[in-house]
Amino acid sequence: MKNQLGKGIDKLKYIISECVKLKAGIVEKDELDLGERHILNFGHTIGHAIETLFNFNILHGEAVAIGMVYESYIALKRNLITKNMFERLIKILEYFELPTEIEIENYKLLKDIICKDKKMWIII
Incomplete structure (x- = not known):
């Protein structure tokens, strides 16, 4: 990451700091995860399923990133977001x-794992 980002590391630290503050504020407002806090689950439903499918041989952040793409693709197909x-x-x-x-070889197994996730309502 250092090679590509170079001086961008300071920007990344700032972004992470701001995200932590934002997340803390959201959790504080919705401690029971009943509303606004749902936004923090972005990518996690599919990400957790990918982690399970690959026997946790993929990093959590990487699985969530892939989950964000898959969940965004679903949103795109439902016209909830733009292609841009x-x-x-x-x-x-x-x-x-x-x-x-x-590469996922068994989408049925992935779907079965997703349906067991406590926050799978995001996908439905």
């Missing part, structure tokens, strides 16, 4: 050298 938004997400993830896809 979808492509922008992929560019951002690629900039930070996060994976945006993974």
Whole structure:
């Protein structure tokens, strides 16, 4: 990551700091995860399923990044986001050298795992 980002590391630290503050504020407002806090689950439903499918041989952040792409693709197909938004997400993830896809041989098993996730309502 150092080679590609160079001086961008300071920007990344700032972004992470701001994200932590934002997340803390959201959790504080919705401690029971009944509303606004749902936004923090972005990418996690499919990400957790990918982690399970690959026997946790993929990093959590990488699985969530892939989950973000898959969940955004679903949103794109449902006309909830624009193609530009979808492509922008992929560019951002690629900039930070996060994976945006993974080869899945058994989508039925992935779906079964997703349906067992406590937050799978996001996909339905």
